[in-house]
Amino acid sequence: MTTTLPEDTGTSETLNEVVSGDLLRFATAGSVDDGKSTLIGRLLFDSKSIFADQLESVEQVSKDRGNDYADLSLLTDGLRAEREQGITIDVAYRYFATPKRKFIIADTPGHTQYTRNMVTGASTADVALILVDARKGVVEQSRRHTFLATLLGVPHVVVCVNKMDLVDYDEQVFEQIRAEFTEFASRLRVPDLTFIPVSALVGDNVVTRSEKMPWFDGSPLLSHLERLHVASDRNLVDVRFPVQYVIRPQQTDARDYRGYAGTVASGVMKPGDRVLALPAGLETTIESIDTADGPVAEAYPPMSVTVRLADEIDISRGDMICRPNNAPTVTQDVDAQICWMDESASLVQGKKYAIKHTTRWARAMVKTISYRVDVNTLHRDEEATEIKLNEIARIKMRVTKPLFVDSYQANRQTGAFILVDEATNKTVAAGMIGGPAHQY
Amino acid sequence: MKSHVLSQLRSLEAESIHIMREVVAEMERPCLLFSGGKDSIVMLHLAVKAFAPARVPFPIMHVDTGLNFQTVLDCRDRWVERTGVQLVVASVQEGIDRGLVQEEPNGSRNRIQTPVLLEAVEKHGFDALFGGGRRDEEKARAKERVFSFRDDFGQWDPKNQRPEIWSLYNGRVHQGESIRVFPLSNWTELDIWAYLEAEEIDLPDLYLAKEREVVERGGMLFEVNGFTPLKEGETAEVRSTRYRTVGDANLTACVESAATTLHGVVEEVAAVRLTERGATRGDDKVSEAAMEDRKKEGYF
Numbered sequence: 077m078t079t080t081l082p083e084d085t086g087t088s089e090t091l092n093e094v095v096s097g098d099l100l101r102f103a104t105a106g107s108v109d110d111g112k113s114t115l116i117g118r119l120l121f122d123s124k125s126i127f128a129d130q131l132e133s134v135e136q137v138s139k140d141r142g143n144d145y146a147d148l149s150l151l152t153d154g155l156r157a158e159r160e161q162g163i164t165i166d167v168a169y170r171y172f173a174t175p176k177r178k179f180i181i182a183d184t185p186g187h188t189q190y191t192r193n194m195v196t197g198a199s200t201a202d203v204a205l206i207l208v209d210a211r212k213g214v215v216e217q218s219r220r221h222t223f224l225a226t227l228l229g230v231p232h233v234v235v236c237v238n239k240m241d242l243v244d245y246d247e248q249v250f251e252q253i254r255a256e257f258t259e260f261a262s263r264l265r266v267p268d269l270t271f272i273p274v275s276a277l278v279g280d281n282v283v284t285r286s287e288k289m290p291w292f293d294g295s296p297l298l299s300h301l302e303r304l305h306v307a308s309d310r311n312l313v314d315v316r317f318p319v320q321y322v323i324r325p326q327q328t329d330a331r332d333y334r335g336y337a338g339t340v341a342s343g344v345m346k347p348g349d350r351v352l353a354l355p356a357g358l359e360t361t362i363e364s365i366d367t368a369d370g371p372v373a374e375a376y377p378p379m380s381v382t383v384r385l386a387d388e389i390d391i392s393r394g395d396m397i398c399r400p401n402n403a404p405t406v407t408q409d410v411d412a413q414i415c416w417m418d419e420s421a422s423l424v425q426g427k428k429y430a431i432k433h434t435t436r437w438a439r440a441m442v443k444t445i446s447y448r449v450d451v452n453t454l455h456r457d458e459e460a461t462e463i464k465l466n467e468i469a470r471i472k473m474r475v476t477k478p479l480f481v482d483s484y485q486a487n488r489q490t491g492a493f494i495l496v497d498e499a500t501n502k503t504v505a506a507g508m509i510g511g512p513a514h515q516y
Numbered sequence: 517m518k519s520h521v522l523s524q525l526r527s528l529e530a531e532s533i534h535i536m537r538e539v540v541a542e543m544e545r546p547c548l549l550f551s552g553g554k555d556s557i558v559m560l561h562l563a564v565k566a567f568a569p570a571r572v573p574f575p576i577m578h579v580d581t582g583l584n585f586q587t588v589l590d591c592r593d594r595w596v597e598r599t600g601v602q603l604v605v606a607s608v609q610e611g612i613d614r615g616l617v618q619e620e621p622n623g624s625r626n627r628i629q630t631p632v633l634l635e636a637v638e639k640h641g642f643d644a645l646f647g648g649g650r651r652d653e654e655k656a657r658a659k660e661r662v663f664s665f666r667d668d669f670g671q672w673d674p675k676n677q678r679p680e681i682w683s684l685y686n687g688r689v690h691q692g693e694s695i696r697v698f699p700l701s702n703w704t705e706l707d708i709w710a711y712l713e714a715e716e717i718d719l720p721d722l723y724l725a726k727e728r729e730v731v732e733r734g735g736m737l738f739e740v741n742g743f744t745p746l747k748e749g750e751t752a753e754v755r756s757t758r759y760r761t762v763g764d765a766n767l768t769a770c771v772e773s774a775a776t777t778l779h780g781v782v783e784e785v786a787a788v789r790l791t792e793r794g795a796t797r798g799d800d801k802v803s804e805a806a807m808e809d810r811k812k813e814g815y816f
Binding site: 097098099167168169170171173177180193200307320321325326333337338344366369379430432433435489492493496 | 519520521522523524526527528529530531533534537538540541564565566567568569570571651652658659677678679680681682683684686688689690701702704706707
């Protein structure tokens, strides 16, 4: 065992920073054996986020299996079936914090049949971390994962070229992969693309800069993630407040209270702002933005607040509060890309599903399957008549009630929906309205 | 210019409130499982915040193992009194007396509380149960959804979980089926403590350090009391200790600590090297897959 326990650095000064830092969510993706779990184990270990008993258990199991070093992938391969098969079969969430940020990792499996998990993990991610094995270069899965990350609107993509120790830390290998990947990614919409040569097993360029790759002048992975500017990724322009729940206390002490509870999807709201309530189409003014700790001067995503309005308007769950001169599209016709997630039934033309968009449920009928996208070649198949598990397609639907939508590209909250099978109640699809329209 | 960035604690708080409102808006009969431990107290605190100025619009249920620390019961009753929330008690002792469950040889009532819980859920018709589980606690929990679907036997199938995309939760269930909801999924132990301190939340005093008469068993410190009396040949000693989790009073160990304030606890937690379950819960140590097995049976 070469692994040693990390040293304590828990001083009170860093602690205050830890708790007041912001939150960064990232999704990891990679092939079965390209070292993703090891990389996460390394991040947790080197950032001192794993604990003595967890490490002890990993060391014991590694020793039992006759390994030479502590297998850090055991830290993340949670379920028994995974440990037996040595693969990750579902999205697992991991947490670690540094003095700058708290990180939530959605660790998703890489193999073909689990595209839906990658979509799940990427849906809320600020950053997608894509692993490429330095010996194998850009493979089908690298392309698929990058495509899915851009489909889900992940604003930052970090490509870790892993196992650099096995190619003698050769700059040429790294540069070749970078060139090939950049060429591929230019056909997608990747706002921010970064490449880092690493060895997760040994720890090169994960937390500390590698001395074996002096030719690399970028940051190690962790400092890159710590410094990544994500605040400007959020939409602070278009006010969208889907009403989640109406608070009307049936109590003598607050009888006249009527507040609209919800999470700010986008934009910044202030008391005094003129607002438009949909679908009523009536204008009024924000009287107050309440929280249990008292009223606030402004509300922005992802705050959960309760809005009181100056006029009595009939508003209920599923309605939307926005600005009069900046409203979402009110429509019953939805054109969207979807990822199909159900293994037991396919999506077919003419079938009806329940749809959930923000806080609004309705029923939707699939009118047209416009095309299916081959996630490996990005080829469009316009002859497709059914969409199976893990397939991506563009479809047109008619919805029973108006939805208040923006394009997914403009707004990840009001551009997203799920489809639910009305017989099984299973979530069967993730949908992205109006795009993104890639150049392919 | 204002940054419009929420701190991590406020982001977590907002997410939890969103989840609770979503459940109340969509489910018929939710209920919050309240053990009296710090995580369930944080949940109740968040529920109060989510629906203010209205009262919490669902009952809380205490699965009473009969092995309670008195200070935990006192704290529970203070919360009920202060918030006006409705309390449902499901008694394990009563379940034993009726023959629903049998006492386990090691004296742990952790496993046998599951049938008692499931019976109460059925009796009251609860279709959504809030649990205080966090994904950082244990490997099996790391994969659990926020809305975790259970069949009509209350069982969890890790291979058949609903995809959870964005924050578009799907709580639709058939008659007899239910969901467990984990609003604290994304919180870590440190987040919980930091939040308890920031919000000055009322907790049972056993979470704070004081001089306790303890005995060491298998590397764990047990307080000498009616639940864990001194065995023959053991000697007790007085040490400054606190509890990190609250389980059955006969199985929960305390840790050595000088933290007499919440701030002190936060500092200690930030520096600690043992996960809380591994350190003080005898019942999780049995096998590496212990938690996974219990969850499949319907345990939280």
